[in-house]
Each structure stands twice: as C-alpha cells, then as structure tokens.
Amino acid sequence: LGALTHPLLRSCLAGGCCGSTKKRTIVGGWAWAWWLVTDVQRLSLNVMTLNPMCENVETAQGVPLTVTGVAQCKIMKSSSYKNKDYTNDEMMNVYYFHHQADELLGTASEQFLGKSVKEIKQTILQTLEGHLRAILGTLTVEEVYKDRDQFAALVREVAAPDVGRMGIEILSFTIKDVYDDVQYLASLGKAQTAVVKRDADAGVAEAKRDAGIREAECEKSAMDVKYSTDTKIEDNTRMYKLQKANFDQEINTAKAESQLAYELQAAKIRQKIRNEEIQIDVVERRKQIEIQSQEVQRKDRELIGTVKLPAEAEAYRVQTIAQGKQSQTIEGARAEAERIRKIGSAEAHAIELVGKAEAERMRMKANVYKQYGDAAIMNIVLESLPKIAAEVAAPLAKTDEIVLIGGNDNVTNDVTRLVAQLPPSINALTGVDLSKVLSKIPGAKA
Numbered sequence: 001l002g003a004l005t006h007p008l009l010r011s012c013l014a015g016g017c018c019g020s021t022k023k024r025t026i027v028g029g030w031a032w033a034w035w036l037v038t039d040v041q042r043l044s045l046n047v048m049t050l051n052p053m054c055e056n057v058e059t060a061q062g063v064p065l066t067v068t069g070v071a072q073c074k075i076m077k078s079s080s081y082k083n084k085d086y087t088n089d090e091m092m093n094v095y096y097f098h099h100q101a102d103e104l105l106g107t108a109s110e111q112f113l114g115k116s117v118k119e120i121k122q123t124i125l126q127t128l129e130g131h132l133r134a135i136l137g138t139l140t141v142e143e144v145y146k147d148r149d150q151f152a153a154l155v156r157e158v159a160a161p162d163v164g165r166m167g168i169e170i171l172s173f174t175i176k177d178v179y180d181d182v183q184y185l186a187s188l189g190k191a192q193t194a195v196v197k198r199d200a201d202a203g204v205a206e207a208k209r210d211a212g213i214r215e216a217e218c219e220k221s222a223m224d225v226k227y228s229t230d231t232k233i234e235d236n237t238r239m240y241k242l243q244k245a246n247f248d249q250e251i252n253t254a255k256a257e258s259q260l261a262y263e264l265q266a267a268k269i270r271q272k273i274r275n276e277e278i279q280i281d282v283v284e285r286r287k288q289i290e291i292q293s294q295e296v297q298r299k300d301r302e303l304i305g306t307v308k309l310p311a312e313a314e315a316y317r318v319q320t321i322a323q324g325k326q327s328q329t330i331e332g333a334r335a336e337a338e339r340i341r342k343i344g345s346a347e348a349h350a351i352e353l354v355g356k357a358e359a360e361r362m363r364m365k366a367n368v369y370k371q372y373g374d375a376a377i378m379n380i381v382l383e384s385l386p387k388i389a390a391e392v393a394a395p396l397a398k399t400d401e402i403v404l405i406g407g408n409d410n411v412t413n414d415v416t417r418l419v420a421q422l423p424p425s426i427n428a429l430t431g432v433d434l435s436k437v438l439s440k441i442p443g444a445k446a
Contacts (some may be wrong), residue, residue, distance in 0.1 A: 066178075068176040069128075072173075139151065
C-alpha cells in the first residue's frame with residue numbers, strides 16, 4: 001500500500017485493485033495505490049507546441065503554396081474551456097465536446113496512456129496538417145496571404161471538433177509563414193511596388209512643376225518692381241526678356257522631358273505587368289494542358305479496359321474453343337480410325353476363323369466322301385436336288401399366270417426336256433453321274 005502524489009499539470013489513472021475494473025482519474029492531489037496490484041499510469045497536461053507545415057499544397061486557383069503555423073494544444077480538463085473568448089460558431093462546437101470534459105479526459109487517457117509526448121504531438125500534428133491542407137484547397141492565394149488571422153481561425157474552428165474527440169484542446173493557432181516556389185507572391189509584390197513608384201514619380205514631377213511656376217512668378221514680381229523703379233534701363237529690360245525667354249524654353253523643355261520620362265517609365269511598368277500576366281497565363285495553360293493530357297490518358301485506359309481487354313479476352317476464348325474443337329476432331333478421327341482398325345482386325349480374324357472352319361468342314365467332308373464313297377455322294381446329290389429344282393423353278397414362282405399355246409402335248413414335252421437336261425448339268429457342275437447314282441437305288445430305273 002502506498003500513497004501517490006501528483007502535480008497539478010499531470011493526470012494519473014489508477015485501477016485494477018483486487019480484480020476491480022473501475023478506473024480513477026486524478027488531476028493533481030494524491031490517491032492510494034496497492035504495490036504490485038494497482039496499475040498506475042501518468043499523462044502530462046502540459047501545453048504542447050506544434051509546428052504544422054504543408055508544402056506545395058494547391059489553392060483554389062491551382063497555385064502551390066507552402067504554409068507553416070504554430071499551434072498550442074493540451075489535454076482538456078473539467079475547467080479548461082471556462083473563461084475563454086469564443087465566437088458563436090466556436091462556442092457551438094466547443095460546448096458539445098467540453099460539457100463532458102471529465103469523460104473526454106478519460107477518453108484522452110485511454111487513447112494516449114503509454115505513449116510518449118512526441119507520439120501524442122505527432123498524432124495531433126497529422127490531424128492539424130490534414131485540416132490545413134483541406135482548407136488551403138478552398139481559398140485563393142490573396143485570401144490566405146492578406147487575411148492570415150481569418151485563415152488561422154477557420155483552421156482552428158474546423159480542427160477543434162476532431163481533436164476534441166481525442167480529448168485535446170487547441171489553445172491557439174497562428175499562421176507563421178506563407179511562401180511559394182513559383183514566384184506568385186513575389187509577382188503580386190512587384191505589381192504593388194510598381195504602382196507606388198509610379199505615384200512617387202508623378203508626385204516629384206508635379207512638385208518640380210509647381211516649384212518652377214512659383215519661382216517664375218516670384219522672379220516676375222521682382223522684375224516688375226525693378227521695371228517700375230528703373231524704367232530708363234531698356235537694355236536691361238531687353239536682356240531680361242531674352243533671358244526669361246530662354247528660361248521659359250528650358251522650363252518647357254524640362255517639362256517635356258519629364259512628361260516623356262514619365263510616359264516612358266509608365267510604358268515600361270505596363271510592359272512588366274503585361275509580361276507577368278503572360279507568365280501567369282502560361283502557367284495556367286500548362287496546368288490545363290497537363291489536365292487535358294491526364295484526361296486523355298484516363299480515356300485511353302478506359303478504352304483499354306472497356307474495349308481492348310474484352311476483345312482480347314473474346315479472341316482468346318474463341319481461339320481456345322477452336323483449339324478444343326480441333327483437338328476434339330483430331331482425337332475423334334483417331335478414335336474412329338482405331339475403331340475401324342479394330343473392326344477390320346476383328347472381321348479379318350472372324351473371316352480367318354470362318355475360313356479355317358470351312359476348310360475343316362471341307363476336310364471332314366472329304367474324309368467322309370473318301371470313307372463312304374458313292375453312298376456319300378448320292379446322299380449329297382439327293383439333298384441338293386430339291387434346292388436345284390427350287391432354283392430352276394424360281395422364275396416360274398414369280399409368274400402370275402402361264403398361257404399355253406399349242407396344246408397340252410407341248411407343255412409335257414417342254415417339262416420332259418427340262419428334266420432330261422438335269423443329269424448332264426449336274427455331271428458338268430459336280431462331276432457326279434446322276435443316272436449311275438439313280439441306277440444303284442433299289443427299284444429305280446435309269
């Protein structure tokens with residue numbers, strides 16, 4: 001058990017005793033903490049000085065500016081928002097986040113405990129620089145350069161709610177410096193300087209003119225007095241007139257030269273201003289050309305993505321399908337050739353087996369014929385006679401009707417002649433004498 005004392009500018013978060021999840025936030029003062037049991041962490045409440053910087057950020061006109069600032073921030077306490085001067089808009093934002101300042105202190109403790117002051121500064125600095133960049137993009141160079149206080153107030157007003165959610169308060173925010181690398185601000189200064197110089201030259205010329213006129217008037221008065229007192233000296237009067245004429249000529253010459261010098265200087269200044277305007281137009285046109293070039297590249301990429309790539313994919317798909325069909329046709333032809341080859345082999349094997357069987361049958365018949373002699377031959381002839389008769393009578397079977405001309409005797413003679421021709425035909429085809437075979441049959445007549 002120990003007592004914790006804490007300075008006023010430091011917050012202490014204690015918790016975790018005896019399994020408890022309750023946390024206590026102490027700003028200054030003291031509290032009890034159990035050694036090796038209570039988790040105690042500290043968070044500094046000192047003011048943090050930040051230097052946000054945005055380099056080459058384009059304004060609303062596209063002019064790149066570099067802006068540096070100084071911000072004073074600190075972690076909010078319950079009374080950190082009191083006794084401060086805020087505008088109405090700032091008060092609306094500050095009140096929403098500060099009326100729960102104790103909770104925001106707890107939020108800041110949960111987010112930043114365990115981090116160093118450098119890490120906390122880096123987090124806040126990134127937030128401020130992000131808002132600074134965003135606001136720069138909405139303003140012109142003249143608005144940023146001429147009204148820095150309004151610009152700083154706008155950044156503070158926009159960034160206050162975001163850093164307030166982290167328990168951070170922006171005490172002050174000021175713009176330190178504004179400059180650019182394209183000589184835009186220098187061009188504005190040159191134009192103003194040229195106007196001042198022109199007005200100064202005009203004032204000097206007018207002063208010289210008035211002085212000459214006044215001097216001439218004084219001399220004229222003196223000469224009038226002299227002429228009134230010494231009217232007798234005509235030679236002096238003549239000399240005076242000649243000198244005065246020469247003096248007037250010199251004055252007029254000086255006036256003319258002064259006027260010409262003024263016009264020449266004014267023309268030079270106008271030429272410089274015109275050159276600066278041309279340079280600004282050139283910069284703007286270059287920006288437009290870059291934008292158009294980027295737009296052309298974007299359209300090219302869009303055409304590639306919407307037309308070329310789908311066309312290439314379709315061509316690849318068609319090519320793949322064609323290759324697949326080609327492979328399928330080749331494999332089908334190979335399979336068909338293999339099938340025909342196997343069928344031919346099977347048929348050849350079958351023919352070979354049939355031929356062997358037929359040869360075996362003929363061999364066995366030959367053995368039978370050899371063994372039984374004429375009896376076997378006679379058996380074959382008797383079995384073949386019905387077939388022969390059927391083949392001979394086959395044309396007659398297809399005849400619908402027969403018309404006999406010449407009487408019944410002619411038909412009988414034709415049938416008898418046809419039957420008589422059978423034995424010679426059989427003998428010629430088979431080598432068997434049918435009349436001899438029939439003569440061996442008991443009861444048969446040749």
